[in-house]
Amino acid sequence: MEYKDYYKILEVDKTASASDIKKAYRKLAVKYHPDKNPGDKTAEEKFKEIGEAYEVLKDPEKRKKYDQLGSNWRHFQESGGQSGDFDWSRYASGSGSQGYTYYQGDPGDIFGNTDFSDFFETIFGGSSRATGGRRRQRTPSGRDLHADLHISLEDAFHGGPKIFSINNEKIRIKLKPGVNDGQTLRLKGKGAATVPNGPKGDLYLKIIVNPHPLYQRKGSDLYHDLALDIYTAILGGKVNVNTLHGPVNITIPAGTANGKVLRIKSKGMPAGETYGDLYLTINVQIPTQLSEEERELFKKLRALRTQDTYVS
Numbered sequence: 001m002e003y004k005d006y007y008k009i010l011e012v013d014k015t016a017s018a019s020d021i022k023k024a025y026r027k028l029a030v031k032y033h034p035d036k037n038p039g040d041k042t043a044e045e046k047f048k049e050i051g052e053a054y055e056v057l058k059d060p061e062k063r064k065k066y067d068q069l070g071s072n073w074r075h076f077q078e079s080g081g082q083s084g085d086f087d088w089s090r091y092a093s094g095s096g097s098q099g100y101t102y103y104q105g106d107p108g109d110i111f112g113n114t115d116f117s118d119f120f121e122t123i124f125g126g127s128s129r130a131t132g133g134r135r136r137q138r139t140p141s142g143r144d145l146h147a148d149l150h151i152s153l154e155d156a157f158h159g160g161p162k163i164f165s166i167n168n169e170k171i172r173i174k175l176k177p178g179v180n181d182g183q184t185l186r187l188k189g190k191g192a193a194t195v196p197n198g199p200k201g202d203l204y205l206k207i208i209v210n211p212h213p214l215y216q217r218k219g220s221d222l223y224h225d226l227a228l229d230i231y232t233a234i235l236g237g238k239v240n241v242n243t244l245h246g247p248v249n250i251t252i253p254a255g256t257a258n259g260k261v262l263r264i265k266s267k268g269m270p271a272g273e274t275y276g277d278l279y280l281t282i283n284v285q286i287p288t289q290l291s292e293e294e295r296e297l298f299k300k301l302r303a304l305r306t307q308d309t310y311v312s
Helices: 006-010 018-032 041-057 060-078 106-111 118-124 153-158 230-235 292-311
Strands: 145-151 160-166 169-175 184-187 203-209 215-218 221-229 237-243 246-252 261-264 278-285
Touching: 006 018, 006 041, 018 041, 041 060, 041 118, 060 118, 145 160, 153 160, 153 203, 169 184, 169 203, 221 230, 221 237, 230 237, 230 278, 246 261
Parallel strands: 145 203, 221 278
Antiparallel strands: 160 169, 184 203, 215 221, 237 246, 261 278
């Protein structure tokens, strides 16, 4: 059986105080918490491991027993002993009658019935609560599932409730306004069970925002091509623009060139308490199928521009 160095796992010295151990545990728990590492099995195992280490070192009685075991284990190793020959029975908890309070801490709150190492179970009596001197049989933990949820840009903009089905179960979630493409939501207990009527794992739901025919999203900003007639581009004027916020009346400066980008503040996607911006790329429309009168007018304009060029 493998010896567990709980001090090394929590990255503290053997002389660390109870306060130091608690701070170290909290720091590592935040780092390896499943919500920050969705789908990362390595982080999940690390999170369980630090939970096991903290369960032992936070309890004075458990820590005292563990320190005594550790001293003898290291002495045994330094004397050339093989791990398989160490007498673990001298330190085993047996039926759990030694008065230890069995672990019901953080990892179990997140993962259900957490599997502890053989080392912990041998020395401290297992990961389930002792009742009447016996250990309750652990129920296998559930299985995590991964799924994609496709939504429109309008759905991402407004947020709100969405209903979808998985494994013949309808699930209702509430999206925050401005949810990002690729964002993953963790739905606790909405995964699958590994045994009938057993606990369920978690569902990791990846949000996929479908491409929009009019807008391109970059972070909280939106980009849109605005078709503009040549007359307004030359003379300027007011133009009504449809946005996700609703219609907006904007002013086009005189002499606006094709390809120019206009910025409309706070008309993009929600970003917490604020909004991104809307960028309009001007696409000047050249008139076609001109009447004879229109052609003559354009010829006169060209002649005037040519005349102005010669005069200057």
